[in-house]
Amino acid sequence: MIKPRSRRGGGRPTISDVARKAGVGAITVSRALREPVRVSEELRRQILAAVEELGYVPDPNARALASARAEVFGVLVPSLTNNVFAEVVRGIYDSLSDSPFRIQLGNTHYSGLEEERLLQLFGSQRPAALIVAGIDQTPTSRKLLENAGCPVVQVMETGPDPVDMMVGFSHLDGGRTATEHLIEAGYRRIGFIGARMDPRSQRRLAGYRAAMERAGLFDPRLVTTTPVLSSVSLGRELFRDALAKMPTLDGVFCNNDDIALGVLFECHRASIDVPKTIGIVGFNDLEMMQVAFPSITSIRTHRYEIGRRAVAMALAAIAGDRPQERVVDLGFELKRRESTAR
Amino acid sequence: MIKPRSRRGGGRPTISDVARKAGVGAITVSRALREPVRVSEELRRQILAAVEELGYVPDPNARALASARAEVFGVLVPSLTNNVFAEVVRGIYDSLSDSPFRIQLGNTHYSGLEEERLLQLFGSQRPAALIVAGIDQTPTSRKLLENAGCPVVQVMETGPDPVDMMVGFSHLDGGRTATEHLIEAGYRRIGFIGARMDPRSQRRLAGYRAAMERAGLFDPRLVTTTPVLSSVSLGRELFRDALAKMPTLDGVFCNNDDIALGVLFECHRASIDVPKTIGIVGFNDLEMMQVAFPSITSIRTHRYEIGRRAVAMALAAIAGDRPQERVVDLGFELKRRESTAR
DNA sequence: GGCATTCTTGGTAGCGCTACCATTCGAACC
DNA sequence: GGTTCGAATGGTAGCGCTACCAAGAATGCC
Missing domain, CATH: 3.40.50.2300 (Response regulator)
Known part of the structure; x- marks a missing residue:
């Protein structure tokens, strides 16, 4: 049952395999995939061809470890079956489906303690952003959010004193x-x-x-x-x-x-x-x-739109231009x- | 002039910090956390105290990379807002909330192509198990599931010829x-x-x-x-x-x-x-x-129970004892x- | 033509953790 | 009493990737 150390991953091609096949350095492959403009047209083509041929898919864990930043959005909602939150979550998923970001969804069951636990857990992954439902976090949760080192969006409600950003309504x-x-x-x-x-x-x-x-x-x-x-x-x-x-x-x-x-x-x-x-x-x-x-x-209420907007704001913040409006009121009808x- | 790369992660304590504080080797800390019985009572106490004091939380990315196995359940459903799948997902979440496993949830929007894409993506994380809704995967998806190298549970339906395991009804x-x-x-x-x-x-x-x-x-x-x-x-x-x-x-x-x-x-x-x-x-x-x-x-239909059962079967398979019944029919009333x- | 600047590319050294092996030590065994 | 064995612990060497620096080539400038 114990596989040899080499190829622990079960024979999946690595970045070096691609590099070898394309006749370039591993780092160039990495760049070709993440910042295409920094690699010459020709090499890029060769590299993409090699990626295609080998069926290479980057290992998100290795990537996260090396860059000290996981391409993950942490999302915390109090219920998975309540249609209201399901719609928000759907908006979030739809907005991120074409991005490299994955989603880590947590169910707090309307419990502050559970929220703290999940926040702790999510934090250990160094997520790219955090989206949490509600504005009534416990002091501990609030501190965790403040120290998360990533954009934070509180959704569903607006209120004074956002941790970072807010999307919702009154x-x-x-x-x-x-x-x-x-x-x-x-x-x-x-x-x-x-x-x-x-x-x-x-x-x-x-x-x-x-x-x-x-x-x-x-x-x-x-x-x-x-x-x-x-x-x-x-x-x-x-x-x-x-x-x-x-x-x-x-x-x-x-x-x-x-x-x-x-x-x-x-x-x-x-x-x-x-x-x-x-x-x-x-x-x-x-x-x-x-x-x-x-x-x-x-x-x-505009649940789906809340999800979309939260993602848009988080993405903007990740890209470096934090929106002017830190609190967005989407209203209701x-x-x-x-x-x-x- | 070589700047130390140390602490890219923003000052979060690492396993070596804990090891130093507890006066043991890093590997012993690792063991104390994952296989407590293999570490003496005394050291274990010291280590847990150090963990507590430093607020150490293991980095799941590093863990996944080193062990070639992420503590992640990949879950694929065709809709997030349909109450039927929301219930299944809730069952899955509830069953895994006390385990070290995280959940990676994907929304296929009832699209086979989207399912393939997500399976590809999930596979790159070497998940501990995969749970997918339905039994009508495309040939490509089926191959991806077969080669996933982890337990696979198809849920919602029963049928002949499971990829690995099934929970559902007719x-x-x-x-x-x-x-x-x-x-x-x-x-x-x-x-x-x-x-x-x-x-x-x-x-x-x-x-x-x-x-x-x-x-x-x-x-x-x-x-x-x-x-x-x-x-x-x-x-x-x-x-x-x-x-x-x-x-x-x-x-x-x-x-x-x-x-x-x-x-x-x-x-x-x-x-x-x-x-x-x-x-x-x-x-x-x-x-x-x-x-x-x-x-x-x-x-x-017993949606919540389907989620719970799927997790139970996957956990059993991970633990090494694959259930006798690879296809479980939960029926309906x-x-x-x-x-x-x- | 010399020098600065940019553009490409590659090498090296880890990220934080665990697999694998080595080592120590006490107990069990003959 | 020496040997064997297992339990407890540690050292080493990566997992696959990217940050950081270096180096060479190409370009621009006066």
Whole structure:
């Protein structure tokens, strides 16, 4: 089972094989691959031919070791199945697919401790950039990010005091806008239904509260939350709880679209008229919101674009021109639909 | 005038720093970390103390280079946002979070060419294992997998002739079971609605067809498909097309739950009674299927478990004991719900 | 024409770690 | 008591690549 030391890599061609075949020095091959302009037209052709013929693929580990810099983007998200983060991740992947950069994706499970652990781990690879979801890192995580020695982009939210760069939007404004829309539409006993209640959910709740207080409508009994992970069935249950607690409820701002969908289904089931008896607003605007019956008003957020923008900013910073704007607010859009068209 | 190259890595402690501090050889530190039993109790304690004090984290790149083996699982899926693959990926992440293995995730966008490119790229890292979705690799991809020199697990489906190992279930049987259920429930003009039509969808269609033909009910006009990426709104549109083409339709087997949801919403919108006028069966059993009104019959597939099992098999193979069963069929379950309860 | 400058190319010396072998030492064995 | 053996530890030599410097050729300048 133990292979001889030479060719430990299982016979894969190395840069020296290519160099020999092309009749040049190894370093020239390296340059031809990384900085083509620094190698003469002719040699470059010979080298590329040799690369092709041997099927040479550079070893990223050796490369990283020699250059003290891995061509890796570290990406940290709190969930892999939540469509919201999946979209951001997709934007990141799509933006990097033609670049030499690989992606190291970590799942923090909404845990600060897990985030610290992963940051520690990622740091050991000397990544080219780090993209992390959220702006509420623990002090330890923040320090790790500050000392990472690479561009850092915090995504999903904007806020003061970025570690380095930020792309996102204001969840507080989003919550406020959603709530104000319900108020304008004539709803009065407007509930807030939220699950998981991570920091972004908290800020959406704060936006809801601000709008309600401003209109003189706030009542703590209108708020129904749980730390449990969000789901459609949970939305249904929380809505039933909310109704039991406050039978005069005539509208709900849901922390996210899954909850909103659960509310809608429960309304169907209980023959509650939407939007007449109850108005519903979701958050994120998943694709199905506009197809639902009735279609559901939601706050559209630009998740995919956040991913793309984060990569663009990181790449710019790597290339040396750090963007003027260190905090980019991509905003959101209120999508008015049938669920609030009273 | 020779400047020391030392500390290119930005002052991060190395294994020699730890060795010096603990008063041992570098190799002993390496062993203490990787094979603790081979180092005496006492030295181990000293070394771990030094590691702790210096905040030493091994450089995975150097490790990979020296050992000709990276502690990386390569994972290839066709989509990052499709909940089905997200669940599999989550299972993989959860199973590996306590192991030293990192994950390299690739998105093939349902493209064979992209899969080849990524396999090539992943191979250059000498991964510890490869997990790929599907069993329909191109000949080139198959060769790359066979020559990867590491355990390979094909997931999502079972079939003959695995590259190495497989975990999944039979999509053909799934399609057949779903269709037979509709037939048994008394539906006759049962349509098939499918989007994207990747190989797994094709086999679900084949299962549908087999069941329909066996019952003497098959009619090609009952089949409505498109290569377009699946979505809820697409489900709605396809259902309208199907109805226009075949107004006597009384049931649909949907390629996946997104489509089924689109169909359900369109039925609401057009006041078509479900399950009386139209019966609906989905595929995958997303969480919301049981909350929908009416709740939607679906084929539950064990995506998270597939991810976990794939990792378990790969880890076993890495440890040297290749499982007896190279092909594991995790099956599926028909979840009967209101949408077919005529 | 002499000298500085740029453009190409190559040699050397590691990057941080581990495979392989060598060495030491105490215990087991005959 | 000498030999054998295994356990514990260390030294050496790379893994495949690139940073750094050097050197030669080509070009520009006065």
